[in-house]
Every structure is written in C-alpha cells, then in structure tokens.
Amino acid sequence: MAQRGVNKVILVGNLGQEPETRYLPSGGAVTNISIATSETWKDKNSGQMQERTEWHRVVFFNRLAEIAGEYLKKGTKVYIEGALRTRKWQDQSGSDRYTTEIVASEMQMLDSRGGAGGGSDDGFSGYDQMPEARGSAPAPAASSSAPSPSPAGSDFEDDIPF
Amino acid sequence: MAQRGVNKVILVGNLGQEPETRYLPSGGAVTNISIATSETWKDKNSGQMQERTEWHRVVFFNRLAEIAGEYLKKGTKVYIEGALRTRKWQDQSGSDRYTTEIVASEMQMLDSRGGAGGGSDDGFSGYDQMPEARGSAPAPAASSSAPSPSPAGSDFEDDIPF
Amino acid sequence: MAQRGVNKVILVGNLGQEPETRYLPSGGAVTNISIATSETWKDKNSGQMQERTEWHRVVFFNRLAEIAGEYLKKGTKVYIEGALRTRKWQDQSGSDRYTTEIVASEMQMLDSRGGAGGGSDDGFSGYDQMPEARGSAPAPAASSSAPSPSPAGSDFEDDIPF
Amino acid sequence: MAQRGVNKVILVGNLGQEPETRYLPSGGAVTNISIATSETWKDKNSGQMQERTEWHRVVFFNRLAEIAGEYLKKGTKVYIEGALRTRKWQDQSGSDRYTTEIVASEMQMLDSRGGAGGGSDDGFSGYDQMPEARGSAPAPAASSSAPSPSPAGSDFEDDIPF
DNA sequence: TTTT
DNA sequence: TTTT
Numbered sequence: 001m002a003q004r005g006v007n008k009v010i011l012v013g014n015l016g017q018e019p020e021t022r023y024l025p026s027g028g029a030v031t032n033i034s035i036a037t038s039e040t041w042k043d044k045n046s047g048q049m050q051e052r053t054e055w056h057r058v059v060f061f062n063r064l065a066e067i068a069g070e071y072l073k074k075g076t077k078v079y080i081e082g083a084l085r086t087r088k089w090q091d092q093s094g095s096d097r098y099t100t101e102i103v104a105s106e107m108q109m110l111d112s113r114g115g116a117g118g119g120s121d122d123g124f125s126g127y128d129q130m131p132e133a134r135g136s137a138p139a140p141a142a143s144s145s146a147p148s149p150s151p152a153g154s155d156f157e158d159d160i161p162f
Numbered sequence: 163m164a165q166r167g168v169n170k171v172i173l174v175g176n177l178g179q180e181p182e183t184r185y186l187p188s189g190g191a192v193t194n195i196s197i198a199t200s201e202t203w204k205d206k207n208s209g210q211m212q213e214r215t216e217w218h219r220v221v222f223f224n225r226l227a228e229i230a231g232e233y234l235k236k237g238t239k240v241y242i243e244g245a246l247r248t249r250k251w252q253d254q255s256g257s258d259r260y261t262t263e264i265v266a267s268e269m270q271m272l273d274s275r276g277g278a279g280g281g282s283d284d285g286f287s288g289y290d291q292m293p294e295a296r297g298s299a300p301a302p303a304a305s306s307s308a309p310s311p312s313p314a315g316s317d318f319e320d321d322i323p324f
Numbered sequence: 325m326a327q328r329g330v331n332k333v334i335l336v337g338n339l340g341q342e343p344e345t346r347y348l349p350s351g352g353a354v355t356n357i358s359i360a361t362s363e364t365w366k367d368k369n370s371g372q373m374q375e376r377t378e379w380h381r382v383v384f385f386n387r388l389a390e391i392a393g394e395y396l397k398k399g400t401k402v403y404i405e406g407a408l409r410t411r412k413w414q415d416q417s418g419s420d421r422y423t424t425e426i427v428a429s430e431m432q433m434l435d436s437r438g439g440a441g442g443g444s445d446d447g448f449s450g451y452d453q454m455p456e457a458r459g460s461a462p463a464p465a466a467s468s469s470a471p472s473p474s475p476a477g478s479d480f481e482d483d484i485p486f
Numbered sequence: 487m488a489q490r491g492v493n494k495v496i497l498v499g500n501l502g503q504e505p506e507t508r509y510l511p512s513g514g515a516v517t518n519i520s521i522a523t524s525e526t527w528k529d530k531n532s533g534q535m536q537e538r539t540e541w542h543r544v545v546f547f548n549r550l551a552e553i554a555g556e557y558l559k560k561g562t563k564v565y566i567e568g569a570l571r572t573r574k575w576q577d578q579s580g581s582d583r584y585t586t587e588i589v590a591s592e593m594q595m596l597d598s599r600g601g602a603g604g605g606s607d608d609g610f611s612g613y614d615q616m617p618e619a620r621g622s623a624p625a626p627a628a629s630s631s632a633p634s635p636s637p638a639g640s641d642f643e644d645d646i647p648f
Numbered sequence: 649t650t651t652t
Numbered sequence: 653t654t655t656t
Contacts, residue, residue: 009495197329327594340653362656
C-alpha cells in the first residue's frame, strides 16, 4: 500500500515460451513468463556486430495472472510495468539461492490484430478481449482492482487539443 | 480503467511555489503544483555554460490532492508519477487555448526529515505521516484507492537477499 | 548534458497522421509526429463506457528525426522515450502561446514485420532497417550519438540465465 | 548501441552501505552499490502493518562509477535509471549461479545540501560537484559520454511557460 | 516560481 | 488524426 522509494521496471519484449499458470492454495492465480530484450553493438576491437539477449522473469498475480495466462503466447510482444523482487529459495542441497523477478502491475499486448487477417480461430482479435490490465496484490483471495491517473469528470472538459 | 497505449511521466523536481488546493462541487479536492527540472550544457559556439529550466504543471485529485496540499511546500523536492493530459479552455477573447498537465498518480517527498533540525512545529518529520501516496480518479466523489506491485503472501517467502 | 531533476516521458501509441520532417538552417532534421493513447472507463452514473483519447506531440531531432521521418507512418505503433518541453510562441495577434511537446530521445517501432509473411514489397521487414534509435541534441550540426546501459565487456561473462 | 525491446529500471532508494569501487584490467572503474526500497501494507488477516524491504544491486561503469564511488555514501538517497542484467557465475562447488543487477545509466543524488548547514568539511555541498551523471558502456577503455533530450538551439526559443 |  |  505504501511505498518508500521507487521500484519500477518497464519492459517491452517478446515471450520466449508459453506462459505458465498455477494456483495458490488461496485460489489466486500466478502466471510466469519469460521475456527477451536484446541489444546489439559493434565490438570496438573486432569491428564485428555483437548481440546480447537478456531474459526477464515476470510474474503476474490474481486477475492479471489469469489474463496473462489466457492471452499471452510464445512470441507475443508485451509491455510490462512492475517492480523488482528478489526471492530466496533453497536448492536441493539446502543452500540459499536468490531469483530476481519482475512482479507485473500492468501489462499490454503490443501485437496487432491477431495475425494479418488469417486464422485465429479462437476468435481473439487483438485488443478486443482484455489485452491490457492492471495488477493487484498476490494476497490471499485478492481481487483484481485498478484505479489511477484516469478520466476527468464533467468538471473538467477535455477535448481534442491540437 | 483500461488503457490503450502507455502515457507515463516521471518527474523529480522542486516546487516553485506553494501548492494550491480547491474543491470540486462534488467535494473532491484538486491540488495544483508547479515543479522545476533543469538541464545545463556547454554551448558549442561560445563555450559558455547554459541552463534551461522546465516548469511542469502537476495536478492531483482527491486523496492525493489532500496529501499534496497538506505536505508539499514551496521548495520541496518530489517524485511524481503520472500521465499527460492536455486540457482545452477559452481565454477572455473566447479563443481556444490548450494547457498540458501531468495528472499525478503517485507522489513521494524526497526531502529528508522536516527541514534542517529547526522548527516544523506541526510534528511532521519527513516520512512519518503520509509523505507518499497513490492516486485515484478525479471522478465525482471518487475514493482514494491503491493496489499494485505489492507484498508477497505467505506462499512466497522473501528475505533479504545479499 | 547535466540534468537537475528528472524529466522523463514514456509513451506507447499510434501515429495519427504521417510524420512531418523539416530542416533547420543548420541542416539538422526535425520531425514531428502526433501519437494517441487512450483510456476507457465505465461512468459511475450512467454505467456507460467512456473513452478519452489523449494526443501527444512528439518532436525528434537530427538522426532520430531522419529515422522517424523515414520509417514511421500514419497508424504505426511506437514506443517513445523523451522529455517534456514547453515552447513559447506568438499567435497572429502577438499574444503568447505555449505548446508542450515530448522531445524524443529514444524510439522503437512496435509493429511486427509488415504482415505475417505476406507483401511488404518495399522490402522493409520490421526490425531489420533501423526501426529503433537513440536521440541527440537539436544543437547546430549536432551528430547523432548514443551510449548507455550497454553490453558487458569480456570481464563479465553473461549467458542465458534461466 | 541498438536496442530491441525496452529494458528499463527506475529506482529511488537509499544506499545500505558504502559503495565499492574496483578497476578492470582495462583501467575502467566499476562501482557497486546496494539500495533499498520498501513497501508497507496492512495485513488482511491480522490487521497488522507489514513492511518489506527490497535490496537492489546496482553497478556503475567508467565515469559514472568514479562519480558514484566518490560522492555516494551509506545512507545517501539516489535516483537510478538503468537496465536489468543477469550475470552467470560459478560458486565454489562449480555450479552455476545467477545474479541480477541494475546497470546504471543515470544517477542523481537526492539529498539536499550536505546536511542542514552543519559540518560537511570536505566542502561538498550537494549539487555543486557532480552529483548527477549519465553512464556509458563497460567496454574496455570506454569513455564516459552522454547527450540526449537536450537543449533547444536558437531556432527554438523556449521561455518560461506559465 | 524551485533547486544547485 | 491513430488504434481497438
């Protein structure tokens, strides 16, 4: 609820594999995806182009997890906003391990209309059925949620500007 | 509630004057502040240092507006997260004018404890009483709100990592 | 070169019209685009869905301006990173007017490869020919430029992690 | 130099300990810091306030590394902008480990004037001597660098707006 | 109008 | 003026 400091991550990348959704004892959904970003540069010594791909583990909770699990696919390009979280866990030998993930609070699909006019027999056509959403807490039985910046009431007229 | 595209602004700057709070007919608070950011560079021709200050109009609604109106002061350094909104209005001659503002959805005071050891007889000491908050909609009688990134439930233990 | 405070804008939206490129006396290119972001919400009173579209003026300089002018088209979805700048100008009656723009420092095209394997007879296939770039200053005869986050040298091996 | 996708992190937090600077064989500086962000929330079941602190490993290269090593101290509040990078390394038993860090590309000190009028006998008074900077690549012998958004040339007059 |  |  309250934040001290700022912990914000913004990613745009493509899913490297299908999302994985599981359910907590509380019933809340948890979906994990892995998305890639990459950078290329020319090596100063060899003059050769180099490429480096970074993989990001992203986790969604609750309603966002359900949406992500349903609409995201391997290869989908997504915009993700979230926060860094490093989890501690034990490997088989009992020693501590740490994994850093992005806990998503917002997601938007960036691919256009489900594939150039063809196919998509599940009827999903891009932005029509929930391809964007705001997150909520992974707390037990938490509901989805989502307010914020948001529309001006009738007290503030807002027209097309320029 | 739903966003198509991303419209995000992040600012860190100082208030140029005292915040101004007013109330809508609905009872909701609206606070305006103006904050400065600046950049300096060396002019290529003259070799002289140049400075340019940018002023940003920021508007808060509802609960955030009350907090901003109460805790921010002229000179305060703040972190603001919000969205761009261009409002249309008419000047005295009836011609259209446009003003672009940042509708704040999150705010954090960045100054440390209440001001150089002196005064501050209201007992406010920096981070102790609400110096950070999340926004909600300027809709009539909207409540404050605030979900997001958020705490891990007991299903995910999270300790100090390194 | 030096920044006091933070002045950052992140946008993802579609161009409402073709980019407009012009050249400064110095020879530097300047490209303007207008991109839309929108939000929808259910009105509390009427229960009706509402939509509000926000239009953002974005300006590119120099190399980025050339790339934007060449590759962006009406309808293109783009990621933009930049800074807010409010310009003062005089209208025909000589009175002061202000226009707020986003001075782009980074741009990425988000549309996928010109349509699922078909067509695209101009040979442009998405990411292959410059659809992303970093900006530089609008200073006279400024060159393009662009370092930052960046690749790890051989001192830091970086492989695929998970 | 070129980015495919977006990999951006924005942090505001305090250093948990003194920065650690070392030098690569190439002569380039590398500074590591650890900064904390935290969030508090009320537990739904117990009604108790909970707090969770997240620690972020941040690494600076070259010129930024020198500045960070010189000016940042334990407790300093900083704004960091950077990119996520997961490094692979081997522990003593030879098994693979991964560490995720933020490679800083921009840094700003947010603490005000060196301590409320008192002390600071090194003469450092906040923003006067390099408390903000942009990063460059960790490549061998890389120089510092860094342009971007940036000042308008004389072709664009930019005055105080409102 | 801030801040350095 | 875009997009869904």
